Amino acid sequence: MRDIFKGSFEDIFSRINIGFAIILLALGGLFGVLQLLSRTPGSPIKVSAATYYQILTGHGVFLAVAFTLFFIMGLTVFMSTRILKVDINRLLLKISLCMTLLGAVLAAVSILTGKARVLYTFYAPMKAHPFFYIGAALLILGSWFTAFALFLQYLKWRKQNPDREIPVPIFGLLATWIVWIEATIPVVIDVLKVYLPMALLGASVDVLEARTWFWFFGHPLVYFWLLPAITLWYYLIPKRLGVELFSKKMAKIAFILFIIYSTPIGLHHQLVDPGVDARLKYLHTVLTLIVGSASMLTAFNILATLERAGRKAGGGFFGWIIKLPWRDPIFSGMILALIAFGFGGITGIINTSYQLNNVVHNTSWIVGHFHTTVGTAVALTFMVASYGLLTELFNRKVIAYSLARIHPYLWVIGIFIFSMNYALAGLAGAPRRTYDLTFGGMAPEIWYTYLKAGAVGGVIFALAGAIFVLIFILSILVNKGEEVRIFKFGNPHENLNEKHSVIDNIKLWIVVAVILIILGYSIPLYQLYSQGLSLVPPVAKGL
Amino acid sequence: MTLFPRKLEEWYKTFTKEERNWLIIALIIALIMSTTTLTWHALDREHQVPVETMEVAPDVFMEKAMRFSMEYAGKVIPEGVDIYLAGVQFRWIPKELKLKKGVTYKIWISSGDVLHGFSLLGYDGTVYNVMVMPGMAYAVNVKFDKTGVYEIRCNEYCGLGHQYMIGKIVVVE
Numbered sequence A: 001m002r003d004i005f006k007g008s009f010e011d012i013f014s015r016i017n018i019g020f021a022i023i024l025l026a027l028g029g030l031f032g033v034l035q036l037l038s039r040t041p042g043s044p045i046k047v048s049a050a051t052y053y054q055i056l057t058g059h060g061v062f063l064a065v066a067f068t069l070f071f072i073m074g075l076t077v078f079m080s081t082r083i084l085k086v087d088i089n090r091l092l093l094k095i096s097l098c099m100t101l102l103g104a105v106l107a108a109v110s111i112l113t114g115k116a117r118v119l120y121t122f123y124a125p126m127k128a129h130p131f132f133y134i135g136a137a138l139l140i141l142g143s144w145f146t147a148f149a150l151f152l153q154y155l156k157w158r159k160q161n162p163d164r165e166i167p168v169p170i171f172g173l174l175a176t177w178i179v180w181i182e183a184t185i186p187v188v189i190d191v192l193k194v195y196l197p198m199a200l201l202g203a204s205v206d207v208l209e210a211r212t213w214f215w216f217f218g219h220p221l222v223y224f225w226l227l228p229a230i231t232l233w234y235y236l237i238p239k240r241l242g243v244e245l246f247s248k249k250m251a252k253i254a255f256i257l258f259i260i261y262s263t264p265i266g267l268h269h270q271l272v273d274p275g276v277d278a279r280l281k282y283l284h285t286v287l288t289l290i291v292g293s294a295s296m297l298t299a300f301n302i303l304a305t306l307e308r309a310g311r312k313a314g315g316g317f318f319g320w321i322i323k324l325p326w327r328d329p330i331f332s333g334m335i336l337a338l339i340a341f342g343f344g345g346i347t348g349i350i351n352t353s354y355q356l357n358n359v360v361h362n363t364s365w366i367v368g369h370f371h372t373t374v375g376t377a378v379a380l381t382f383m384v385a386s387y388g389l390l391t392e393l394f395n396r397k398v399i400a401y402s403l404a405r406i407h408p409y410l411w412v413i414g415i416f417i418f419s420m421n422y423a424l425a426g427l428a429g430a431p432r433r434t435y436d437l438t439f440g441g442m443a444p445e446i447w448y449t450y451l452k453a454g455a456v457g458g459v460i461f462a463l464a465g466a467i468f469v470l471i472f473i474l475s476i477l478v479n480k481g482e483e484v485r486i487f488k489f490g491n492p493h494e495n496l497n498e499k500h501s502v503i504d505n506i507k508l509w510i511v512v513a514v515i516l517i518i519l520g521y522s523i524p525l526y527q528l529y530s531q532g533l534s535l536v537p538p539v540a541k542g543l
Numbered sequence B: 001m002t003l004f005p006r007k008l009e010e011w012y013k014t015f016t017k018e019e020r021n022w023l024i025i026a027l028i029i030a031l032i033m034s035t036t037t038l039t040w041h042a043l044d045r046e047h048q049v050p051v052e053t054m055e056v057a058p059d060v061f062m063e064k065a066m067r068f069s070m071e072y073a074g075k076v077i078p079e080g081v082d083i084y085l086a087g088v089q090f091r092w093i094p095k096e097l098k099l100k101k102g103v104t105y106k107i108w109i110s111s112g113d114v115l116h117g118f119s120l121l122g123y124d125g126t127v128y129n130v131m132v133m134p135g136m137a138y139a140v141n142v143k144f145d146k147t148g149v150y151e152i153r154c155n156e157y158c159g160l161g162h163q164y165m166i167g168k169i170v171v172v173e
């Protein structure tokens, strides 16, 4: 155990972040199971309403916000130091680590002591303990230092390699952190302008203002989770197969589309909000559908890579599919994650489709949607990548590898049963974020069927999650490193071509992104402030 | 800062045929989806996105809803009367609305405290959801073609009693 904290500071940084992320995953997953059982009609296990909303806040914050952020921080530094092979600024990393950990602890304390039952979206005018907002601000500001460290490291590399193209994984990581900066500026404004005055001084708030800034952040946030997963697909899937990625250029174009389009589309979360101009809602719908095309580029690229590998291994027209290494959990996990993301994308398109939104908004359909996206496309990718990180970063042998082979399949089977039934329950009108779905016996019969079937799926994927967490923790505790180099995570022998004057021009894409953000958000913000704020007092009672 | 050191067409030519085609297909799909969603909006009368809104302080709106609720308690609401429906921890005011079949009503929906969600569920499978925002009222125009009971549930977390927030619309001849 002790040697986890030996080695270069960069690696220790990555180990702490990734280890902490896995602990959060375990805790959040436990909350998930308790929620699942509590909201299933007829279940013998049921927590109280207060506990339910408390752990639901924990589930959202620990998994969607903290697990993802810490994992991405660790992964970024791990990959960038190995691929770029230039020094990263350690002071920035230290500041980043201290601030984010402190922020996470403050937020966790406020949630676990029941002082912040506001869910992870913390919509005003609900008021939580100031620790919750201060923790969130520290978490975000702290993470910026990792972003700065990466940007500086990249610039240093660029200086040494002025005419080489950017390696695809580095392009992905840069895109990730650019999107993160785009995303978090509005939420920092939101917290400083609306939430801290409310929490500290009891100031009144304009709910639409708070929500507009929040979703200005909330949508690019989901791309911040997704881009590292896509980066891992582009990077590791070809490596596991021993072929080149089908098209590096297409991969980069997909990332570029994410950089420029991920932000000016946040109003698709406010399609049924009063006070937002309908034409702007529609504009953001269209922009969202365009960013969907980036995901199609990704799917094409990966599938074409698979076909190339399968055919190289001797498969025919369809035969190439069985030639792929399905017993390799890192490969199978990532492909299953990609397939789950396909379903997530389809449900997402329905969510964003203007008036279809009012059928699914805030129903358990949404729960089905995000457990296939962040809950699988992202979480499963990170989990299986962790098998590789165990050997390459933690210097450990993965124990019970045969169980690790089953884990991705079990997870995805569970997720599909869960998400499908929750989606159907949503179409039948069952709400999300609700503790007791029987409504005193007034709920339609059909909900019970879906919720019970969904619970079966939930238990299955929770079991898969438990298998993963146990493998991870036990490998670290008992299985000291042997030289098992099944995995070549940090050892790229990519040939870098000459740089492409437009695609590899990150500066250009940042400029385009800023222009689009201004186009997408200047009118909504102008309308918001010109129609005059409608202030309402904060509410702390009843939470 | 040089943003475009090379000509655009030169840049375009560096794609292979497959790459170019797929890029175009992806964009066409996005455009088709955007136009269908707009056309659908024009054709589908069931799921309109409401557009009319009004700024209103939570206490003012609460008063309107209470007054409305007292005036029409147990009565069928006549045509042409604006309805005020308030969500407040943890109930709807009024708790029940009696509406006439085939008549279009305007329901002003807002909140007296925190965010709530207005989720209408019909026995015929109708599902319709909009946000209930304090400080801002949303006008939802409804017309029911069949008699029967429609339930209103809150579907935005609003506090510990959130799951008890149930209301009703009864449609009569």
Ligand code: HEM
Binding pocket: A028, A029, A030, A032, A033, A035, A036, A039, A056, A057, A059, A060, A063, A064, A067, A119, A120, A121, A367, A370, A371, A374, A375, A376, A379, A431, A432, A433, A434, A435, A458, A459, A461, A462, A465
């Ligand atoms: C370990 C197994 C898991 C189970 C059994 C589970 C179960 C659930 C359930 C039942 C809900 C709905 C609660 C409600 O709406 O009242 C929920 C919400 C949610 N889950 Fe999970 N989940 C799991 C894992 C995950 C993972 C891995 C992620 C993402 C990384 C995730 C992200 C979310 C989010 C963001 C919400 C929404 C919270 C909110 O509405 O405030 N879950 N989960």
Ligand SMILES: [Cu+2]
Binding pocket: A218, A219, A222, A266, A268, A269
């Ligand atoms: Cu979004």
Ligand SMILES: [Cu+2]
Binding pocket: B116, B117, B154, B155, B156, B157, B158, B159, B162, B163, B165
């Ligand atoms: Cu509620």
